[in-house]
Amino acid sequence: MVPSAKNGPSRQAIEPVDDFLRSVAPALDRGGLPARVFNDTNIHALELDRVFARNWVFVGHETEIPSPGDFALRHIGEDQFILVRDDSGTLRVLLNNCSHRGSPVCRAERGNTTHFRCPYHSWVYKNSGEWSGAPLKKRAYQTLDAKQWGLQAAPRVETVHGLIFASLNPDVPNLNDYLGGMRWYLDAIFGLNEAGMTVIGEPQRWKVRANWKSAAENFMADAYHVPALHRSGQDVGVFPEIDSAGGAGTSRHLYFDEGHGMILNRGFLPAPMWHKTGFPAEVATTFQLDRLKPDQRDFVESHALTAGTIYPNLGLVRVPASPHPGALPVVFTYLRMWQPCGPDTIINWNWTLGWKTASEKFNEDAYIAALAMHGPGGIFEQDDSVVWTGAPQAGKSAFARKRRMNFNYQLGTEGMSEYEIDSTWKWPGHATTTVMGEAPQRAFYRRWLQDVTTP
Ligand code: FES
Ligand SMILES: [Fe+2]
Incomplete structure (x- = not known):
């Protein structure tokens, strides 16, 4: 197979990523940085997992969503989230993927809503991310544990001077220490x-x-x-x-x-x-x-x-x-x-x-x-x-x-x-x-x- 222009040369020709990353610290000590760190699918995958899903990432400004129900679509790494102020005024950062089959539940870039309804089978979530209902619930989901089926939420959300940061890492240091x-x-x-x-x-x-x-x-x-x-x-x-x-x-x-x-x-x-x-x-x-x-x-x-x-x-x-x-x-x-x-x-x-x-x-x-x-x-x-x-x-x-x-x-x-x-x-x-x-x-x-x- 001809390697794609986007992904670069065949993987076999390239030094394994762990060995390569071990060579970066000595290069930095000499004032150098290998070009490979700027375009490598394996390194990029590590970054998504270990940089973007581990640290605090900026998702928006409080004045963008001043009222309960206000929301805007944002990203942490390559994942899309709904940044929303719920009915109680709490800021939430919710993965924009339905807990049922993964369809995005929100298609509007921004707006105001009390609920998000998935277009696929119409599961409904409150703007806090909690599971709220589904069609034919009494026949289809008599014993469903609603607490388990809300939208996945970023475990940490903090603000500084109106700047909203979220982290997908529950153990991340508090935002002040991180800054x-x-x-x-x-x-x-x-x-x-x-x-x-x-x-x-x-x-x-x-x-x-x-x-x-x-x-x-x-x-x-x-x-x-x-x-x-x-x-x-x-x-x-x-x-x-x-x-x-x-x-x-x-x-x-x-x-x-x-x-x-x-x-x-x-x-x-x-x-x-x-x-x-x-x-x-x-x-x-x-x-x-x-x-x-x-x-x-x-x-x-x-x-x-x-x-x-x-x-x-x-x-x-x-x-x-x-x-x-x-x-x-x-x-x-x-x-x-x-x-x-x-x-x-x-x-x-x-x-x-x-x-x-x-x-x-x-x-x-x-x-x-x-x-x-x-x-x-x-x-x-x-x-x-x-x-x-x-x-x-x-x-x-x-x-x-x-x-x-x-x-x-x-x-x-x-x-x-x-x-x-x-x-x-x-x-x-x-x-x-x-x-x-x-x-x-x-x-x-x-x-x-x-x-x-x-x-
Ligand atoms: S995928 Fe959302 S309701 Fe089925
Ligand atoms: Fe510049």
């Missing part, structure tokens, strides 16, 4: 006032031929690519001083042993927009910075740009950009989830967030700026979508596997660049002195390797 030091920064990004943030519109979704890890490592730390790949952002006037965003002088990395990471920038907004928090006065005055610890307040008032990844697949970005060429930049905030669809494809999910206390005009400008940069046709997004296709192509290449092709993660290793841990950093996490390095990416892949190699 580690990252929680401190989430307070400083999302907790600027009690009202908090709200999603603007529905999330955009689009498919990209990429491996999810390329996106995750990019958002958490790849400042190096910004002035190179995204130079057109400056050329057309929507992203001023792109060299500064790329790390010329004011940027640093921040990373955590849990696998999360961020790029921080001390701010490069033009003077009229610079109001400590990076927001215009009409928004900044609605912030209640006394809710924060003094150190967090220091951080908020000194760092406008943040981009990052919460392991495994949630990106967050808070950066300034102009909603229209020539207009003053506005700081927009968005969440990005990389839904894996096989080893070489992702669906990007984008939620732009606005401040509940901000004017409609500010939130609309922020939304337009976010879409113009990172929407499906965004000026940044189009660049990234093209270059990320390369890793899965190399990953399935018979030639690259034979040559044991490694990608280069040596930036910032001994003697390569001016890049070291900043021993004066007084806030949580490991901070670096510049962004001319790849310590967060190496930490991310160490965490990933630990997951995929632990049964």
Whole structure:
């Protein structure tokens, strides 16, 4: 049989996955990562089982489903779930497969309902997932134990600043412990006032031929690519001083042993927009910075740009950009989830967030700026979508596997660049002195390797 183009060369020609994974740690120690990790069906299967079904995964924002009965379809790994607020107001994450024969019970992307009725034989479930009834019940299921036949529910659901995470692992550490030091920064990004943030519109979704890890490592730390790949952002006037965003002088990395990471920038907004928090006065005055610890307040008032990844697949970005060429930049905030669809494809999910206390005009400008940069046709997004296709192509290449092709993660290793841990950093996490390095990416892949190699 001719091997399919999608799955790559015949399995017999490839080193067994366990042996291969044992070779990844020494490669990482040398600043390398084998191309194969970016396109391999066996490794992908391990990721679904040991990364996505084991950790906390972002599924949505509370403001998407504010009322009892509100629901939206979401994914954890490649499984589809119904994110729903049940009649009692409790958040549930329910596998969208009927307990009878597995048919999806919910076909609408979002809506409001008291019950889900399966189209196949019409079993009915409450919006809490409990089994509620079936046709001809008295004749067909006289002794059925309803408690056993509800929809399968994610055993753990927790929220932080309105962000909803679910885990399929009943023994996962609580969300705060899982986030580690990252929680401190989430307070400083999302907790600027009690009202908090709200999603603007529905999330955009689009498919990209990429491996999810390329996106995750990019958002958490790849400042190096910004002035190179995204130079057109400056050329057309929507992203001023792109060299500064790329790390010329004011940027640093921040990373955590849990696998999360961020790029921080001390701010490069033009003077009229610079109001400590990076927001215009009409928004900044609605912030209640006394809710924060003094150190967090220091951080908020000194760092406008943040981009990052919460392991495994949630990106967050808070950066300034102009909603229209020539207009003053506005700081927009968005969440990005990389839904894996096989080893070489992702669906990007984008939620732009606005401040509940901000004017409609500010939130609309922020939304337009976010879409113009990172929407499906965004000026940044189009660049990234093209270059990320390369890793899965190399990953399935018979030639690259034979040559044991490694990608280069040596930036910032001994003697390569001016890049070291900043021993004066007084806030949580490991901070670096510049962004001319790849310590967060190496930490991310160490965490990933630990997951995929632990049964
Ligand atoms: S498969 Fe759902 S009722 Fe039969
Ligand atoms: Fe990019």
